[in-house]
Amino acid sequence: MLWLSEVLLQNHDLESFEQLEKVIVEKAKEGEMFFRMDVKPPFQDTPANWEERLEAVFTSRTN
Template identity: 40%
Template sequence: MTETNHARLSDLIIGHPEVTSFEELERLVAHAAESGIMHLEFDLKPDYKDTPRKWEWLLEASFTRGLRYE
């Protein structure tokens, strides 16, 4: 992370090698939002087998929603 309220998707992925699917990444992104991250930069496409075509939209929704619907 470059600032306390800003994160790059690549930093989240590198920092959490236990995340092995897009579904797990969605939960990680939701947790990041709940922990105070205000902006998430989508600097790369996640390279998981289950990454959907509309991955940016889905991650943005997870980030905005946070953990409220988990």
């Protein structure tokens, strides 16, 4: 299971929500089956619909 807090800890050099989306896509392509969003991303550009966007990039696996 992929936890958002774990992704953020392992990728502490991320500077934007867009970069986070790319990491989530890569994790999904690596075969992660489940994704849990246990924290809100701390970036200035985090959109109001951040949960929907991260879920969308995780489930698409083709970005």
